[in-house]
Amino acid sequence: MAATAPAAHPATVPGETLFEYALRLGDNGLILGHRVSEWCGVSPVLEEDIALANVALDLIGQATLWLGLAAELEGKGRSADELAFLRDAGGFRNLLLVEQPNGDFAQTLARQYFFDAWHHPLLAALATSSEPRIAEIAEKASKEAAYHLNRSRDLVVRLGDGTPESHGRMQRSVDDLWPYTGELFLADPVDEAMAAAGAAPALSDIRALWDAEVSATLAQATLRRPEPGYVQKGGKRGVHSEHLGFLLAEMQFLQRAYPGARW
Amino acid sequence: MDTATRPPVEQIRSWLDQVPDPEIPVISLVDLGIIRDLAWEGDTLVVTVTPTYSGCPATAVINLEIENALHARGIARVELRRRLSPAWTTDWISDAGRRKLQGYGIAPPVAGTAGCNLGGDAAPTVACPHCGSTATRLVSQFGSTPCKAAYRCTDCLEPFDYFKCH
Numbered sequence: 001m002a003a004t005a006p007a008a009h010p011a012t013v014p015g016e017t018l019f020e021y022a023l024r025l026g027d028n029g030l031i032l033g034h035r036v037s038e039w040c041g042v043s044p045v046l047e048e049d050i051a052l053a054n055v056a057l058d059l060i061g062q063a064t065l066w067l068g069l070a071a072e073l074e075g076k077g078r079s080a081d082e083l084a085f086l087r088d089a090g091g092f093r094n095l096l097l098v099e100q101p102n103g104d105f106a107q108t109l110a111r112q113y114f115f116d117a118w119h120h121p122l123l124a125a126l127a128t129s130s131e132p133r134i135a136e137i138a139e140k141a142s143k144e145a146a147y148h149l150n151r152s153r154d155l156v157v158r159l160g161d162g163t164p165e166s167h168g169r170m171q172r173s174v175d176d177l178w179p180y181t182g183e184l185f186l187a188d189p190v191d192e193a194m195a196a197a198g199a200a201p202a203l204s205d206i207r208a209l210w211d212a213e214v215s216a217t218l219a220q221a222t223l224r225r226p227e228p229g230y231v232q233k234g235g236k237r238g239v240h241s242e243h244l245g246f247l248l249a250e251m252q253f254l255q256r257a258y259p260g261a262r263w
Numbered sequence: 264m265d266t267a268t269r270p271p272v273e274q275i276r277s278w279l280d281q282v283p284d285p286e287i288p289v290i291s292l293v294d295l296g297i298i299r300d301l302a303w304e305g306d307t308l309v310v311t312v313t314p315t316y317s318g319c320p321a322t323a324v325i326n327l328e329i330e331n332a333l334h335a336r337g338i339a340r341v342e343l344r345r346r347l348s349p350a351w352t353t354d355w356i357s358d359a360g361r362r363k364l365q366g367y368g369i370a371p372p373v374a375g376t377a378g379c380n381l382g383g384d385a386a387p388t389v390a391c392p393h394c395g396s397t398a399t400r401l402v403s404q405f406g407s408t409p410c411k412a413a414y415r416c417t418d419c420l421e422p423f424d425y426f427k428c429h
Contacts, residue, residue: 033318047413051405058409061318065347136348140317143350143429151404 013197018131019073020093020190021200023083024236026066027094030084031244032115033059034251035102044105051151055112058144065137072133085255089245090238097180099235099244103173106159106166110173113152114214118184120145121209125201134199153217160221171223182231184210190236272301275308275333282332285324286408289367292325296355299346307340308333313351315429316409353410353429364426368392370414372428389425391416399423 036056043049067080097115102108123145126138159166185207187195194200218225234240254261279301280293292298300311310329314322326343333341353372356364361371373387390397396418404427406413411424 047403047405050407050413051403054405054409057318057320058316059318061316065317132348136350140314140347140350144317147404147427 013199017193022066022070024093026063027092029059029063031094032098062141085252089240096235106169107173109155110177113156114181116149116152117210117213120149130198157221160223178226179232183233285321289363290360294357294360308338309342311344311346313346315351365392370425372426393421394419
């Protein structure tokens with residue numbers, strides 16, 4: 001994976017920009033981790049049940065680190081748990097892709113693969129971030145994301161190049177989720193400030209890696225790559241699909257009903 | 264604890280070498296390579312720990328076990344510090360730890376292959392911990408804990424866990 005953050009640059013990143021960036025990374029991990037955990041106990045086969053639970057665990061673990069950093073950067077005395085459990089949908093900064101429902105196994109896998117193919121090169125580049133607190137979390141998380149990408153890529157190929165039934169479901173999932181992939185690469189002022197300071201890679205670099213990865217895998221899976229079209233966006237500024245509220249209602253229930261409850 | 268009676272860190276390391284990993288109790292926390300540093304700061308013992316996986320549920324238990332073990336040895340003030348970088352790698356598992364894993368029925372990570380799965384390279388050849396055959400097959404990248412993959416031996420037909428390189 002070749003994208004690296006630009007060499008150290010004199011520009012420094014304001015604390016609120018770093019906070020916003022850490023929050024986005026944390027929210028992506030938390031929301032996708034929660035979604036994937038919904039498969040626990042009901043997956044098609046035991047090995048997949050365990051694999052999905054492990055992926056969810058990695059993502060939620062990474063979210064704990066990112067949200068811990070965000071809480072520290074914010075400096076208002078909020079903890080990672082408070083960020084996770086006491087914000088409403090409009091406060092979440094995750095990509096729309098990760099909050100989409102699980103659907104069938106093909107839809108879960110297509111969502112995971114599109115995310116992993118973005119997440120892994122992003123984390124690999126963030127491991128050389130000029131901001132050391134971001135670099136150290138990314139170094140750890142990128143090793144986990146590599147395993148996620150290997151698995152989701154492998155399964156997309158096996159199901160795409162599988163039976164007519166699995167091929168049809170995989171193609172439908174790729175088509176349905178495609179409009180959510182454009183947002184992965186839409187840079188806003190936060191992304192631009194981070195890239196300018198060498199604290200994060202340019203999203204256009206990540207897009208080139210993602211395009212090559214996804215095109216090769218879809219071809220191998222005998223799946224058709226959808227044409228570019230309408231891009232669903234808004235997650236980074238808190239404008240979400242209707243699905244996020246239902247997810248939060250479940251995920252946050254305990255802390256809302258019993259504020260401050262601890263294990 | 265005044266400076267004159269502080270146990271030396273080598274002694275403390277040998278105590279921690281008797282604390283089992285909560286999920287794979289056959290190896291110790293020292294074998295696992297997660298105890299990165301031990302140092303006295305005044306009357307406080309600072310233990311620097313590098314986590315294995317970000318979401319490993321054993322992390323909180325490991326911290327508790329370290330504190331309990333050291334308190335039991337009379338060290339009243341223990342401070343745990345988390346160090347993320349450099350990230351933990353299975354190359355830090357000791358030779359003794361690898362032998363213990365093998366004897367327990369878990370194939371140890373193939374030495375020097377940390378990072379071997381990054382970028383989709385072929386998986387390493389893993390020897391069956393039961394019969395030693397290298398005719399083994401990956402069943403799933405994700406096994407009973409985040410750190411293990413599920414394998415099967417095609418000679419003795421036994422399934423086994425592989426402590427995957429990381």
